[in-house]
Amino acid sequence: MDAPVTVTAPAGTFRGLLDRSVLSWRGIRFAVAPTGDRRWRDPLPAPDAEGEVDATSEAVEDEDCLSLNVWAPADASESGRPVMVWLHGGAYTFGSSSQPLYDATSMVSTGGVIVVTVNYRLGALGFLDLSGALPDAGFDGNLALKDVLLALRWVQRNVAAFGGDPDRVTVFGESAGGGLVTTLLATPSARGLFHRAIAQSSPASSVYGTARAEKVARSFLGELGIDPDDAGAPAALQAAPVEAVVAAGKAVYAAVPTTDPGTLAFAPVVDGILLPEAPITALRAGRGIPVPLMIGTNKDEASLFSFMKSPLIPITGDRIDQMFADMAAENTGVELPTREQVLTAYEHVRHRAIGLGVARDIGFRLPTLWLAEGHSTVAPVWLYRFDHASPFLRLIGLGATHATELPYLWGNLVSGPKDLTFRLGGRRVAELISARMQARWTAFARGDAPSAPDAPAWPTFTADGDDARATLVIDRHDVVVSDLDGELRRAWGDNVLSFS
Template identity: 60%
Template sequence: MDEAEREGTPREVTARCAAGAFAGTSDDGVRLFAGIRYAQAPVGDARWRDPRPVSPAEGIVDATRFGAVAPQQVNKAMDLGPDPVMSEDCLFLNVWTPDHADGQALPVMVWVHGGAYTFGAGSQPLYDARRLVASGDVVVVTINYRIGGLGFLDLSGFGTAGHVFDGNLALKDVIAALEWVRANIDGFGGDPGRVTAFGESAGAGLVTTLLATPRAEGLIHGVIAESSPVSSVYGRERSQRVADRFLSILGEHEPGRLRDVPAERIVDAAARVFAEIPAVDPGTIAFSPIVDGDLVPEPPVTVLAEGRGLPVPLLIGTNKDEASFFRFMKSPLLPISDEQIDRMFADLKVEDPLLTLPEMEQVRAAYEDTRHRAIGLGIARDVGFRMPTLWAVEGHARVAPTYLYRFDHATPFLRMVGLGATHGSELPYVWGSVEGATKGPVFRLGGRHAAQRISHRVMRRWTAFAHGAAPDAPDAVSWPAFDSDRRATLVIDGVDRVVDDLDATLRAGWGDEVLAFR
């Protein structure tokens, strides 16, 4: 990597790798190479087909602007930045690296964004990696992948010899990005032999699925999963029902015409399916990775619970009040009412008669100290996030170092409005964005200094893990690896603490049977 002789800030810098030469910028000790294409544009005949590698670029490629984000509906909870450009041509990544990375081999952290498999981008302002790079001495890569109907719809059963459709496209996009990283990151000062894939929500679901994907072996050397819906990965029968409903809404079943439909119509039809599926089948979602028997041979939650995942270190956890966000946003994604929860359990019994389900009285006993109107929130949180995480941890700890956390911190304002440590609330702490100007009312009632101290610890723990060490931070409690004797959990709050068997009551209520939706 060599720096252009140019005065002023930001300065121009150039990185050279197998994929070509890229001109980025350096500002305050951190370099950014934005909008690098890692796969060919998935447009025209390439829509709903596997990602295709790109040829090495000729000349010096401008990497000073983020690439287009995947087509999606506007979501007030998802800040895509000022005037985002949306396009199916969205397979871009961004590399953030410290100025001193020349000739080094720093650990690499590859971020897979969340957004219910339907929203978001790697270029969201929240994912500005400058503070994470500077505090942890790491290289950070943020990626885009296809989402919603263009990334998670499985049309493979509707194709013909002349019109072939592939499946698991978003997961394959993530793998293609990781392959690009393995081949090229050394040109940016990164170590291709020490890559940690990390993500939140849907992004965490993708990285935990990677642990059950044989093709990912050698591409990842660690995983950090924040609020992963580990068990929300479905089989072909369900994915085909979703695809059939999508085509009915779209009003188009002719394979030869599907690639001519404007992307906006696909996004709109997918949005309707996104809302309908959890209403019809509580506890399930329309779009997610697919157990296709090939790329993903088995349900990831089953593979992980049985200790058969890729044997790489895992740092994983959830937030204390995950479900409050979904209630606040009036989202259909989690079953919260008594009626929805009862229907979810009834559907599970119909789909898998051999499944040993706990009785509802047994489950509700785990929440006997919870106010009645909050029991649904607790069950929704635990069926969607906490219990699948616990099942995965119990098995994966047998094959690799595994660290379990629960994020409990909430600012006074978030506590006052009843959100607490809700879904996604750990993100500003992971990315250090509590340091700068923060949009919204989060700190209206104070709490910024406490948040900054917590953020410093979280960033140090996450990057220590990426370096291959225990996820510890200076002047904070040490975080022991999970084992079946202690079941140690790090509770992240104003003062971090380690609690043995934090989830004993939940485990007793839900039992040991892994609930893998089909």
């Protein structure tokens, strides 16, 4: 039965709940997102609360969405616990920290950690860069990245009151959230705000420059019927209802990948100020913030996008060909692998599945390999691949697709009575995998090697030696494989490509 519990932090006094052995505080405001005629401005730190704040339910969906949730073990005998700050995925356009999947009860109760889940502004509200299309209008950029930085500062200031150690903060995320993690590693002002990082299925190369951002902004303004060259454009934009802004953002989100295969409409922008250079470039060269990193992908990342007929990942032959052409145009002066050389990595793949393989590798696996190579020169790196799929997911052809590791990590294996994941069995195996994943992730957050009971040790990623490029393969039984993707790496070459 839920019981109230109150904690007093520098930011205020918050009343949460005790459910079984876990405390939770939900919907705590950490920043204010300017709205209305102040929209597309930097977030402001939330003022310290006066009186007792009811933090027993998530914040409602709103343009000013900058809230976070905190979970902690009820056992107050230990303080200074490791802290894990979660950044959710959703193509930088969808999702929420309050999705039931991200209920941290299981992870907290088994791992003894503090978990914080964070909201940031999404889509056009969080990632639109208007500095090129409306250069004199005074709009700010990289808003969602700044939202996350403020959340991490809130954690530094307040988490000790919840039993956490501000000197042991791990930032972790999946998909777009993983992309924010790898972006934070290349953001100089993030130094000191976190001490370890976990990037799951990060689209690390899907971060673009200001020219691309201006193109997207002009498309967005066009959806709203606003001429950027009109003197009244800034005022017209500010006067647009939030519903129209969201609708225009969704239209651009759907349109951009159809003309530029393999790219996202909304993502962090390399502005030369907050983000000096592309994260994939910085980290590949060993210029990231030198904190230990756990990073990996799923075996069948692209199958979900194909199943959903999503435009985000190019699957068909003509769109793959266009992507190769776009890469050649973007990477002048770089010795690119030929199409024939690349396809040698897929000789054992069924012809119809080649597009899935190329899309998976260029969107997720290759950037992850390149990033692991570079970052391992400045900090310990652990590389994984999640290969497990329930019998039902294998039957319908999804396999270990994008985001399938999440229920295992969070210990929330079934989303409701209509969830078909274990319709054909496999629940007991899934519970064992979940226990190992939680043990490894929380051990890493404590500052230890990411080990699990009755499972093989996971060596760090190195470019040479007996365990060169060691990869933990997470499946029914974990195994460690050296240079798991060697064939892929050799076919694509070592040059980091731009996909903007």
